[in-house]
Amino acid sequence: MGRIDFVWLGLAAALGACNSAPPEPPPPDLEQAPGWADALRLPELADQDPDPAVFEADLSAKRVPIDYLGGKPTIVWSFEGSVPGPLIRVPRGARVIVRFHNQLEVPTTIHWHGVRLDNAMDGVPEHSQPEVPPGGSFTYDFSVPDAGLFWYHPHVSSAAQVGFGLYGALLVEDSAEPAELGEELVIVLSDMAVNDDGQLQAPDSGGDLATLFGREGQLILVNGKIKPTIHVRPGTRLRLRVLNAAKSRYFQLALAAHSFLEIGSDGGLMSAPRSLERPVLGPAERADLLLNVARTPGANYPLRWVPFDRGYGSTEFRTEEVIAQISVEGEELVPKALPTITRSIAPLPTTDAEPIALRLTQSATTGVLQLGINDVPSWRATPLLAKVGATQVFTIDNEMDWAHPFHLHGFFFQVLRADGSPELPLAWKDTVQVPVKGRVKLVVRYDDRPGMWMFHCHVLDHADAGMMGMINLEADHGH
Ligand code: C2O
Ligand code: CU
Numbered sequence: 001m002g003r004i005d006f007v008w009l010g011l012a013a014a015l016g017a018c019n020s021a022p023p024e025p026p027p028p029d030l031e032q033a034p035g036w037a038d039a040l041r042l043p044e045l046a047d048q049d050p051d052p053a054v055f056e057a058d059l060s061a062k063r064v065p066i067d068y069l070g071g072k073p074t075i076v077w078s079f080e081g082s083v084p085g086p087l088i089r090v091p092r093g094a095r096v097i098v099r100f101h102n103q104l105e106v107p108t109t110i111h112w113h114g115v116r117l118d119n120a121m122d123g124v125p126e127h128s129q130p131e132v133p134p135g136g137s138f139t140y141d142f143s144v145p146d147a148g149l150f151w152y153h154p155h156v157s158s159a160a161q162v163g164f165g166l167y168g169a170l171l172v173e174d175s176a177e178p179a180e181l182g183e184e185l186v187i188v189l190s191d192m193a194v195n196d197d198g199q200l201q202a203p204d205s206g207g208d209l210a211t212l213f214g215r216e217g218q219l220i221l222v223n224g225k226i227k228p229t230i231h232v233r234p235g236t237r238l239r240l241r242v243l244n245a246a247k248s249r250y251f252q253l254a255l256a257a258h259s260f261l262e263i264g265s266d267g268g269l270m271s272a273p274r275s276l277e278r279p280v281l282g283p284a285e286r287a288d289l290l291l292n293v294a295r296t297p298g299a300n301y302p303l304r305w306v307p308f309d310r311g312y313g314s315t316e317f318r319t320e321e322v323i324a325q326i327s328v329e330g331e332e333l334v335p336k337a338l339p340t341i342t343r344s345i346a347p348l349p350t351t352d353a354e355p356i357a358l359r360l361t362q363s364a365t366t367g368v369l370q371l372g373i374n375d376v377p378s379w380r381a382t383p384l385l386a387k388v389g390a391t392q393v394f395t396i397d398n399e400m401d402w403a404h405p406f407h408l409h410g411f412f413f414q415v416l417r418a419d420g421s422p423e424l425p426l427a428w429k430d431t432v433q434v435p436v437k438g439r440v441k442l443v444v445r446y447d448d449r450p451g452m453w454m455f456h457c458h459v460l461d462h463a464d465a466g467m468m469g470m471i472n473l474e475a476d477h478g479h
């Protein structure tokens with residue numbers, strides 16, 4: 001018997017003492033059986049500051065064993081001993097103070113992916129801070145102006161460090177959002193490349209070809225678990241806050257007999273929801289998905305990873321994989337009416353925008369594989385220039401045989417259609433797919449946070465092979 005049933009019986013008994021009317025059945029509500037989602041619960045980082053507007057905590061990177069293969073533990077790289085790292089949950093507008101401690105044997109940093117913070121807190125070595133050496137600490141102190149699902153990960157040897165397990169979710173909650181959207185679950189999708197003996201695969205295994213493809217781990221993890229099961233009542237509405245934290249793998253999701261309603265993306269809610277049969281998340285992308293669980297008690301629905309065409313080798317000879325299960329159990333729920341979910345997002349005007357042309361390129365001039373932007377690898381690139389307050393329209397052409405999730409630090413953008421009008425529903429994005437041999441246009445307006453801001457492919461093997469660049473955003477001193 002669930003907790004609610006106990007409460008209800010107690011209440012009915014109390015009422016019965018002074019009123020002889022027969023007790024009524026419990027009202028339908030969204031309560032689930034105790035422990036229904038334990039398989040997917042992320043540990044949460046505890047807030048050490050009593051002020052609700054300030055979140056303060058210590059966060060350490062360290063190696064710990066996790067047993068994925070059964071008896072052959074893998075020494076992963078973790079935040080606070082878990083993969084993914086603990087969920088950080090804060091209200092919108094909060095000040096976030098994270099005292100980071102590097103207990104690894106190599107330098108690292110934390111980048112707060114998607115957060116519009118000051119450049120000094122962006123976690124990019126050489127540009128916003130020095131690397132945090134082994135045994136060193138760094139205090140990140142910033143505010144979170146936007147509601148949405150963000151994440152944190154290192155920005156040093158990212159492909160290796162993220163691939164080894166260093167990532168976690170940052171959920172910025174908005175108290176103004178309707179409460180009836182559904183049972184909320186933060187879902188961090190990732191993968192891990194582990195050898196038969198349980199040891200982590202070398203980050204350069206497979207050589208240049210693997211770099212070109214972008215290395216995927218063979219273990220698909222959902223909140224760090226292999227094929228977890230959640231137990232939900234028929235008719236439950238779930239609100240899945242999904243992040244793809246894998247270094248290269250795309251996640252195309254499918255659930256038999258169900259479709260998803262996408263209500264938000266990288267930067268919080270979209271202007272309007274849209275229905276999706278098979279949501280696709282490239283590395284670093286987020287989706288806010290509502291799912292009405294079928295009213296079929298006893299049914300079990302496998303959530304499948306479906307190969308997505310991101311270029312040569314991504315769909316050939318690959319099969320779907322079950323990555324989680326939804327077991328439908330108990331009494332049917334009558335879900336609360338879905339509130340209207342809209343957000344007013346004004347399209348960014350592009351008339352005075354400066355055009356920026358970027359090509360995502362591959363070269364092997366000296367026999368060493370180099371990826372780059374406009375034929376230049378990151379270590380030889382000259383920063384682009386922009387001024388605070390300016391608007392730029394990026395046209396990004398992919399000249400390679402593999403897709404690239406293009407990510408801009410520090411600022412949201414809007415994706416444009418070929419004719420220059422905004423894609424609908426309007427959404428704030430920080431990462432967008434540039435398909436094989438395809439083109440993407442986006443518009444960004446820089447607010448008043450000068451500094452060196454990075455952009456790069458979020459297939460982290462590509463980024464480390466040179467597909468990164470910088471924007472030097474200059475303060476507007478006026479004249
Ligand atoms: Cu997730 Cu440089 O970013
Ligand atoms: Cu790429």
